[in-house]
Structure formats: C-alpha cells, structure tokens
Amino acid sequence: MLPDALLFDLTNSLQPVRxxxxxxxxxxxxxxxxxxxxxxxxxxxxxxxPAVPQKELALEVGVNPAALVxxxxxxESAGLLKRxxxxxxxxxxxxxxxxxxxxxxxxxxQRLVELRRALLDDLAAKDVETAQRVLxxxxxxxxxxxxxxxx
Numbered sequence: 377m378l379p380d381a382l383l384f385d386l387t388n389s390l391q392p393v394r395x396x397x398x399x400x401x402x403x404x405x406x407x408x409x410x411x412x413x414x415x416x417x418x419x420x421x422x423x424x425x426p427a428v429p430q431k432e433l434a435l436e437v438g439v440n441p442a443a444l445v446x447x448x449x450x451x452e453s454a455g456l457l458k459r460x461x462x463x464x465x466x467x468x469x470x471x472x473x474x475x476x477x478x479x480x481x482x483x484x485x486q487r488l489v490e491l492r493r494a495l496l497d498d499l500a501a502k503d504v505e506t507a508q509r510v511l512x513x514x515x516x517x518x519x520x521x522x523x524x525x526x527x
Contacts, residue, residue: 401491419488421433422473426472430471431468455474
C-alpha cells in the first residue's frame with residue numbers, strides 16, 4: 377500500500393501544475409493578441425473539429441455552455457470562427473474555424489510545441505510517459521468512481 381502522504385502530494389500538486397501551465401500557455405495567446413479564453417477555444421475547435429457541438433466544446437473548455445457564448449461572439453466578430461445551427465435541433469449549434477482561425481490555431485500550436493520543449497525537453501522520455509500514464513489512470517479511475525456514485 378502506498379503511503380498516504382505520497383498520494384496526498386500527488387493529488388495536491390494537480391491544481392498548481394495546471395494553474396502554472398495555463399499561466400505560461402496564456403503568454404502564447406497574449407503574444408498573438410488573444411485572450412486566454414478565445415485562444416483556448418480556437419485550439420480546442422482545431423483539435424476536435426471541424427464542426428464541434430457547442431455543448432461538447434463547453435465541456436472541453438470546462439465552462440457552462442451559456443458562459444461560452446461571449447467568447448464565441450468575440451471569435452465570430454474577429455472572423456475566426458462561425459456557429460451553425462444543427463439541422464433538426466434549432467437549440468444546438470456546431471462551431472467551426474474559419475480560414476483565419478485555422479491559421480491562428482496552427483500558429484498557437486507551433487508556439488505551444490516550442491514552449492513544451494523549452495519546459496520539458498530535458499526530461500527522460502520514460503519519465504514523461506510514466507507521468508502521463510499516472511495522470512490518465514487517475515483521470516479514468518476518478519471518472520469511474522463518479523459513475524458508480526461513490527463520490
């Protein structure tokens with residue numbers, strides 16, 4: 377059995393690590409004159425697209441679908457993305473990148489590649505693979521725990 381202190385340290389480090397990553401990744405967005413929220417939306421549409429259901433996008437961003445509307449309005453106004461009504465369901469939309477949004481997504485992704493290399497390139501591949509496996513296992517087990525109603 378693993379020591380409780382070790383497990384505590386692991387789970388207690390998740391939020392500060394996420395916060396630090398988001399803060400440093402937001403510098404990439406700022407360099408491109410983007411808010412972190414709009415930059416995040418553009419990247420996620422690019423990764424999930426081409427026509428991402430708005431509800432799915434909100435889930436990936438980690439916000440309520442209604443809270444995403446303002447960011448999508450900004451992206452539409454800037455000519456970076458568009459929303460289309462889902463056929464047969466006027467209450468649902470899909471979100472897609474327009475050509476300038478695709479170009480911007482590629483620029484963001486390239487800068488994030490460079491940032492990841494700057495921060496992590498000196499680590500052993502085996503260590504990164506282990507960290508990823510541990511984090512994904514925790515994610516999967518937490519989701520299973522919630523689905524069983526054990527929370």
